[in-house]
Amino acid sequence: MPAPLADRIRPASLDDVVGQKHILGLGKALRKIIESGRVPNMVFYGPSGVGKTTVASIIAKNTDMLLVKLNGTTASTADIKEAVSRIGTFESMNGILLYLDEIQYFNKKQQQTLLEFIENGSITLIASTTENPYFYVYNAILSRSTVFEFKPVEREEVEKAVERAFSRISEEQGRELVLEEGVCGHISFACGGDVRKAMNAAELCTLACDEGEEVISVTLESAKELTQKSALRYDKGGDEHYDILSAFQKSMRGSDPDAALHYLARLLEAGDLPSACRRLMVCACEDVGLAWPQIIPIVKAAVDAAMMVGLPEAGIPLGDAVVLVSTAPKSNSGAEAIGKAMADVQAGKTGPIPRTLQNKHYDSAEVQQKGQFYQYPHVFPNHWVSQQYLPDALLGASYYEYGDNKNEQSFQAYWEKIKKP
16 A cells, blocks of 8 residues: 655655744754754654654654654553663664654653653654643653744645645656646645645545546646645644634634634634633623623523524624624723632631621520621611621732723722712
8 A cells, every 4th residue: 555645755855844944944943953963852843744753754864873763642661662672782872763753642651761761862852742742741851852843834835845746646647737727726725734634635636536547637626625624723622722712712802803703713613612602701701791791691692592503503693792792891800809819718718707697597605795796788878888798817808909991980989989988
């Protein structure tokens, strides 16, 4: 069975790698390290199909060390021991370069197994991961490694790779290749910065052609059909998921309805209706809050409607709600207040509830002055009376500060008038 096209045309030099100019361009850090021939421990972090494995392979070719490849999805502790057993052998006299792909799937114990040998230099580690290494890679390994972030490849760079892929397919099959205008551009756009995905799409387009024909003819319609869902990067358990959700809420908080609608569209296109609804409700309560508290039941109604009708129609009420939240006045005074109160509780600042606020019950024998002595505010003028509500340990604590919006300012003026000495 032939290797995938992406492997068959994998670049053999740094000049052939598309994208990553921020670390591989002339004079950039990673390129200078590779050209020096002295390879440190490194962690490559970035999405799939952007060149992490390719660069690691190029590094391996530029060194005399023994290359050992492991993949975190399939490798076991026995595979690690097998790699370690080759230390000190004739074939590894210049050291071992261990390329560990998908290191996030190695548990802490497996990563610790490598630590001693990384420490003494008998193994040089190049690890790659699609997840944030500061969350998934053991700290002791991170402290001994340099992290390089690989980014989605720019559309123009991907298009070069797609053209090269079609040219290679034509050479391998010995047939002339005819591409309708726009094919390479569409594939490079639809792959979402993933070069491997673009290679696969190019190969699929040629496989869809009749083998008996002397000419490989790829139409734009065929390219669109085979790449229609490729542009969206989304993994409900990965960084991209949380990045989109973060951008969604921050755009609403920042009062940018256009950006908020864009991120909502990405969530809905991925089918993640629950996450979109949850963040929308959170933003209504946290970021609009007391500046316009009536927005909370309005957004809740929109969320209920979205969950009832389902996709794709759910986008209609959610779109309305997103625009409403984005353009509404903002206040996080309520969120700040509960945050301060939670911090005190979590720090153990509580104390007994004042007797006046306790549920009615009999006083024990040692209580000299029996009775609850609670004052019911509604029988006093303006429905308010001064009495202690916080525990003794928290007397004087202040959590809520009135926001500078019209709504909260009017409440502040009212209570300052009522509560004045």
